[in-house]
Amino acid sequence: MGRKRIIDYLMALVIVISLNFFLPRLLPGDPLLSIYGEDALITMTPEAKVELTRRMGLDKPLWEQFFNYLSGIVKGDLGYSYYFQGPVLDLLLGALPWTLLLTGLALIISTLIGFILGVESGWRKGRLADQGLLTGFMFLNGFPDLVIGLFLLLLFGVVLGLFPLGGAMTPYSQLTGVSLLLDVLHHLFLPLSALVLTEIASCYLLTRTTVVTLLEEPFILTARAKGIKPKNIRYRHVGRNSLLPIVTRTGVRLGRLFTGALFIETIFAYPGMGLLIYRAILGRDFPLIQGVFFLVAVVILLINFFVELIYPRIDPRVKNNAY
């Protein structure tokens, strides 16, 4: 990875920070309004407004505000949430583990199942099993995550009543050990299934397409001619080579670990980053929206950066035409 690409990432970071800073301040009207939101502003007395304007330095020139904002970020101060009455950073760190648990598990499960089904299906191209799987996944791929979540919630949560309608664990239950774990899993099941169902189709379709293309390569013919068992060709030759796009895709998905469950978390009221973003928007809690945006953007930039850094090691072929 060349210096040029590193500069790209730094530029992206600058854009993120500037958007975060300038968007609320350049909108017409009181910047306090954009930072705290209408609802919070109505309850403030004029003295409080003046005090807040002074304390946040909104009366100072823009460049000085920008400098203060940057130094705040460096110190780990992302602002104070008016709606939740707490520092933004604490709220984010509280939500992060739940999201990572949900999206991480979903990523692993959907990639594994999607890959295996993709290889088996591509191998049997044109046969009944392949046709069935392909059609099924095409349909599944047509359902947005929002809709899959709704179906599961309605069917298993509301109608059958098998699973809780929301939350990550039973509140005030004081469970410990195994029963706590079971309780968490019980709450996790529906959002996790919804997320796996959303993600699995794209992994399957990608693997299948790769496998179908690979099967026409000369080295597969050579392997057959040498008399290698079909099972070995399927996984050692075809499967291994079709891993590459899957690895790339998983790298891209890693960045989505933080926002990918936005709708599903909202539907199941699962207390992760997605629900936090939703609540922040609902409560017009601008410090929180900005905090989430900043943190998530930075983490995704970092992940993408490392994926790009590692990728030439996995596939030496990209090294020559890398940036």
Next chain:
Amino acid sequence: MHINYVRGFKENRLGRLGIIFLALILSIAFLAPVLTAYSPRQVSENIFQPPSQKHWLGTNDLGQDIWSRVIFGARTSFITALSVGILTVTLAVFIGCSAALLRGIYERFVLRLIDIFLIIPNILLLLLTAAYLRPGPVTMVIVLSIFNWPGCARIIRAQTLTLQEKSHIKAAKTFGAGTFYILVKHIIPDLGPILASSFIAHARRAVFMEAGLAFLGISDPLLISWGTIINRALQYSYLNNWYWLLPPALGLSLTVMAFSFLGYTLEEILNPRLKVGKNAGD
């Protein structure tokens, strides 16, 4: 290579299905005022009515007829999809082609801009801008297109560069054709298949992004959107109101599916290797 689109879509099961779905949604959106006796915005005292002869899908918390809201939602969804598709592809053609034709420092600038934009996750950009701007239908289309063009522009630039090396374009140049003439008469028509599949992909994205933003409550609350209906219904899901939750969800899926199937069929027509039924593994 000559491509027969009509035959391709006719021969492909998913393609036929996509066209049927699209026609269905399109006619519902078009005929919406004829298909219902109620205005989608009309508030009444009959709140939380279950489905009946009078209200096919019952009424919501404000006493509005859910069926009319769902079919008028199809209009919002469709118009957004078409506008975003057209605007995104136009932007991408304009920027991608100009970069490939003008070259030089302008091209380098555009490429860097695209690279940087592609790094930043655009769902976040969308959320942030939408949260501040509270977009109405027009702003929504503009915002969605502005964040979607870079990927498409990059493909179009690359393809334009390849096309420029083709002999028919070189021939046109020797006859004295200007850059603009070549762009309009040769390059853009040759880009046809790519433009079509980009259009479908972006229209599809626009459908669920529009519904998604409305679901999160970031778009104009007065807009009749499937996302808003779902959000509203979800707040009363303990009433077991499937007749309120499912129809907008189905409409949304049907539209997204229609675009997915069309996109997939187009991909298969353009890349016949993907076609089912040849060269099985063993």
